Amino acid sequence: MAAILQAIGLQKVYNPENPTRTVALDGLSFCVDQGEFVSFVGPSGCGKTTLLMTLSCLTEPTGGKILVKDREVAAPPPEMAVVFQDYGRSLFPWRTVLRNVTFGLESKKQLSTADRTEIAMRAIRDVGLAGFEQHYPWQLSGGMQQRVAIARALAYEPDILLMDEPFASVDAQARTELEDLLLGIWEKFSQTILFVTHDIEEAVYLSDRVFVLSARPASIINAMSVDLGRPRDQLATRELPAFWKYRHEIYRIIRQETIRQRADATGAPPGEVRP
Amino acid sequence: MKQERALGLVFLGALLGAWELVARLELVSRRYFPPMTHVILTFLQLSGSLDLPLDLGRSLGRMFGGFFLAVLLMVPLGFLMARVRPAYNLFEPLVETLRPLSAPAIIPVVMLFLGVGNAMKIFVVFYACAFPILINTVDGVRGVDPVFVHTARTYGATSQEIMRKVILPAAWPQIFGGLRTSLPIALIVVITSELIGGNDGLGFFILNNMRNFYIRESYAGLLMVGLVGYGLNRVAMVLDARFTAWDRKGRD
Amino acid sequence: MRRGGGGIRRLLYETRCPGYLFMGLLLGFWEVAALADLVDADFIPRITAIAVSCGELIRSGELPQHVARTLARTFQGYAWGILLGVAVGAASGLWRPVHALLGLTIEILRPMPVVATIPIGILFLGMGNRMNVFVVALATTWPIYVNTFQGVRRVGAELIDTGRIFGCHPPRNIFKIVLPAAMPFIVSGLRVSLAIGLIVAVISEMLVSGDGLGHFIVDTAQAFRVPEMYAGVIATAAVGYALNRTFLAVENRFMGWHKGFTAQRAA
Numbered sequence: 053m054a055a056i057l058q059a060i061g062l063q064k065v066y067n068p069e070n071p072t073r074t075v076a077l078d079g080l081s082f083c084v085d086q087g088e089f090v091s092f093v094g095p096s097g098c099g100k101t102t103l104l105m106t107l108s109c110l111t112e113p114t115g116g117k118i119l120v121k122d123r124e125v126a127a128p129p130p131e132m133a134v135v136f137q138d139y140g141r142s143l144f145p146w147r148t149v150l151r152n153v154t155f156g157l158e159s160k161k162q163l164s165t166a167d168r169t170e171i172a173m174r175a176i177r178d179v180g181l182a183g184f185e186q187h188y189p190w191q192l193s194g195g196m197q198q199r200v201a202i203a204r205a206l207a208y209e210p211d212i213l214l215m216d217e218p219f220a221s222v223d224a225q226a227r228t229e230l231e232d233l234l235l236g237i238w239e240k241f242s243q244t245i246l247f248v249t250h251d252i253e254e255a256v257y258l259s260d261r262v263f264v265l266s267a268r269p270a271s272i273i274n275a276m277s278v279d280l281g282r283p284r285d286q287l288a289t290r291e292l293p294a295f296w297k298y299r300h301e302i303y304r305i306i307r308q309e310t311i312r313q314r315a316d317a318t319g320a321p322p323g324e325v326r327p
Numbered sequence: 328m329k330q331e332r333a334l335g336l337v338f339l340g341a342l343l344g345a346w347e348l349v350a351r352l353e354l355v356s357r358r359y360f361p362p363m364t365h366v367i368l369t370f371l372q373l374s375g376s377l378d379l380p381l382d383l384g385r386s387l388g389r390m391f392g393g394f395f396l397a398v399l400l401m402v403p404l405g406f407l408m409a410r411v412r413p414a415y416n417l418f419e420p421l422v423e424t425l426r427p428l429s430a431p432a433i434i435p436v437v438m439l440f441l442g443v444g445n446a447m448k449i450f451v452v453f454y455a456c457a458f459p460i461l462i463n464t465v466d467g468v469r470g471v472d473p474v475f476v477h478t479a480r481t482y483g484a485t486s487q488e489i490m491r492k493v494i495l496p497a498a499w500p501q502i503f504g505g506l507r508t509s510l511p512i513a514l515i516v517v518i519t520s521e522l523i524g525g526n527d528g529l530g531f532f533i534l535n536n537m538r539n540f541y542i543r544e545s546y547a548g549l550l551m552v553g554l555v556g557y558g559l560n561r562v563a564m565v566l567d568a569r570f571t572a573w574d575r576k577g578r579d
Numbered sequence: 580m581r582r583g584g585g586g587i588r589r590l591l592y593e594t595r596c597p598g599y600l601f602m603g604l605l606l607g608f609w610e611v612a613a614l615a616d617l618v619d620a621d622f623i624p625r626i627t628a629i630a631v632s633c634g635e636l637i638r639s640g641e642l643p644q645h646v647a648r649t650l651a652r653t654f655q656g657y658a659w660g661i662l663l664g665v666a667v668g669a670a671s672g673l674w675r676p677v678h679a680l681l682g683l684t685i686e687i688l689r690p691m692p693v694v695a696t697i698p699i700g701i702l703f704l705g706m707g708n709r710m711n712v713f714v715v716a717l718a719t720t721w722p723i724y725v726n727t728f729q730g731v732r733r734v735g736a737e738l739i740d741t742g743r744i745f746g747c748h749p750p751r752n753i754f755k756i757v758l759p760a761a762m763p764f765i766v767s768g769l770r771v772s773l774a775i776g777l778i779v780a781v782i783s784e785m786l787v788s789g790d791g792l793g794h795f796i797v798d799t800a801q802a803f804r805v806p807e808m809y810a811g812v813i814a815t816a817a818v819g820y821a822l823n824r825t826f827l828a829v830e831n832r833f834m835g836w837h838k839g840f841t842a843q844r845a846a
Contacts, residue, residue: 110477134481141474146496146573158492159483188573208482334676335683342684359702413591420598421605427823428816429774431782435800436812439622515692522694523785523797530695534786537698545702549695556690 056086056121056244057107057212063115064102076102078269079116084246086211089238091247091255093302094265095310100248103270104216107246108134120212130159133210137217139197143189149176149200150185156208175207176200178237195226199233206237213245220250228286231258235284252306256298257284264305267313273305361543370547379532383551386529389445390517393452394509401457402502405464415465422461430455430516434523443524448517455516456509463505467498500571507563514556529555624806632806633813642795642814649791650818652708653773653780656715660772663716664723665765671724672731673757685724693718694782706787711780718779719772726768730761763837770826777819792818 064077076099084090092100105111107118109128120129133156136142143152153172157163163171176185179199189197198218205213219227231254238245249255255262256278264274278298280289289295343363349355350362373379408415430451441447471494479493521530533548590596606626612618613625636642667685671678697714704710734757742748742756758765784793792815799808 105477108481110480128481128483130483132481134478136474136478138474141472142478144475144478144493144496146499155479155492156482159485159488190573204482331675331679332683334679335681338680339684339687412593413597416591416593416595417597417601420595421602424602427820428812429778429819431778431785432796432812432815435785435796435808439800439805439808511690511692515694518692519694519782522697523782533695534698537702542702545698549691549699552695553687553691556692557687560690 055083057246058083058119058122059107059116060119061116062103062106062113062118064099064106064111065114068114075269077106077113078271080271081116082263082272082275084244086244087242088261089245089247089259090261090263091249091259092263092265093249093252093255093306094270095267095306095313096250098265098267098309098313099270100250100265101216103265104134104214104246104248108132108214110134131211133205133208133213135198135201135205135213135215135218137220139194139201139218139221140189143197143200143204145189148186148188149181149192149203152189152200153204153207156204171209172203172207175203178206178240179203179233193226195222195230198222198226198230202230202234202237206241211243213243215245215247217249218247219254227254232286234258239283252299252302253290256280256295256302257286257289262298262302264302267309267316273309274302276302358540358542361546365543366546366550369543370550373544373547374551379548379551382527382529382532382548383555385445385527386517386521387555389448389520389528390452390513392445392449393454393517394456394513396449396453397456397460397509398506400453401461402464405461405502406468408461409465409468422458426458430512431519431523434520438524443526447524448520448528451520452513452516455512459509459512460502460505463508464498464502467501467505468494470501471497503567503571507567510559510563511556514552514559518552621803621805624809628806629809629813633810636807636810642810645790645792645795645811646814646818649777649780649784649793652711652784652791653715653776655712656717656780657719657773657776659712659716660719660723660776661769664720664768664772665727667720668724668727668765669731669753669758669761672728672761673753678728689721689725693779697783697786700783701787708788710787711783711791714783715776715780719776722772722775723765723768726764726771727761730764730768731757733764734760762834766830766834770823770830773822773826774819777822781815 060081062077062080064075066072066074066076080103092103094100102111106113109118109125112126117124119125120131144155147155150169150172153175154168157168157171160168173182173185176182179202181196181199181203184192184196189200192200198221201218219230222230234245235258237243247255247258259278262274262276262278263272264276265271266273276298280292280294280298346363350357350360350365370379404418408418433454434447434451437447437451441450475493475497476489479489484492517528518530521528521532522534525531525534529548529552533545533552536542536545536548609623610626613620613623613628633642667681671681671685693714696717697710700710700714704713738756738760739752742752747755780791781793781796784791785797786793788794792811796808796811796815799805799811
């Protein structure tokens, strides 16, 4: 299986020459195979978002490199799309749903407007929002807005999809729907998905592998394979004893890390730099 | 709703009726207080002739001249200041120092240089509109959510595309607010400049007629100014609704 | 230890030094231009000349006198504006019938530039202080009215209900609950109105008056006492600035709770 994304020794230091110097990532390395669904979990403030910002090349790492399809990248690569947690701040409020979804396609100059509309409409249908193309984001519920963000990423036809706690701001009911929607899309299109979340059960439910991050500075403590069979089911999968074993193990590691972080913090400089 | 509107009309009608009555009964000397009907008649007469429309045109011309000059110069400057930190640091102290100096106060000074012609008035209007437009543009552009920019970058947009497709639309409501605020200011300042140092225009029209005791004509001029002010307000409201309907943040 | 390049970069990006330098350069250029007769000294006197005349006018008491007159008018009109604006605004905000009655008329009258009414004002009230105060009162009423109206309307129903539970009913709750809750808006209107009041006072003085800053500026301009004219203009700006700062200081003293409250709500 080809490794589609590789992080090698990623390092990110904020304010290197100030007293508030913070090491967010320290020598973080991993690789993800094509078509894999991997999640990243870790204690609060460990740097999950920093990791995602660095992987998508929105932030420059202080050290290390990122390889996409064996090619080193320094700017947001066209093979990658990102879905942010706060859809309210990433969907363009002055554009309709349709125009939001076609946004990513506007940089693909070889497509005609008709093509773009067609691709966008397909993506909108795939996320279950057919009929809402001419609506504006503020007219939709939170869950629906996040679907638009997903449709936008889908239409872009990326090989790699980065998602930063995409369902955290959505109510619990909509969350389970979105989780299954995402799995459906993944099964249909076979992208590689890197999913950041604080919800351990969500990570276990969705993924092939779960990367457990340490407390700040973040590195990978454990890369756990999740063998729960496919397709997953909200009821059946969550009843499997293996599900809870994975969850238990991950929670144990994170709790240990949280305790260690607090112990360190009493001696460490004050303030936590949030990216 | 309907009855409330009616109530408002009734009150307005009562006020106008009271005006008419008081004037006709000469409760206030007719020299100061012509009946409303006379004023309206005079207004219509003057509008039909060349006098009032010409002065109206002059005032509007100066007003929009100064306004558009301010837009042309201040919006790009605002973008520059918001995006390029050294530019902000360069101009901001000057802006903050000049801010308390309002346009009417400098009219006599400008008159020394530019006399009492159009140039003086247009410049003063420009000066008055410059600050709200500049400050709102800077605030609007600075206030653009970085997540919008991040999103655009991940979808492969170039810097130019980001400016055009993300920053401009996102900042537009606030910029428009600045434009909208400065229009009434422009009207006030142009009238003031015509009152203080004018030989034509609506402000001068009102003052001059009063000085020569053409009282009805003076009132008619005031009515015209009131109409312009009201009209500008309505137009601004309509444009506001049309262009920034999507901006839910500022709404309650 | 930073290198020189890093220092300049920091200066450019993180401080306002470029701006102050820029202003200093402009002023210096002005001074030199006036000194070297590059500009007509009748219109553009040296900065030092302006400064000197400023000092003299203050020492002789001429400028402070005019400032006092302008401020007096401003505050007189302002007081009326507060009275009317708050009364009508609160009444309109509290009782729909009042708003229904007055709303349309106010909507029509408000966009009218108050300065345009000055000639008519002269007609009725003559060329004296009364006219100035009237115009200031008219101009200051509007912003206060609008802000009071909106502030009162937005007072949450929960606050009023809480009052009723503890025995505070209308009309007592107007002063105990409604007005305090609407204060942030009202204060905002007060601040804007004060600035407007000052400038309208100055404008009216430019047109009719025997004293005050507006009269002073026009008078010195006509008499070609140019440095004094500039001094008057600067004084006007300074007074406006001082008024604003004073207002903000007072506002902070009494409205400090509001800043914390809104910050907490936003979090």
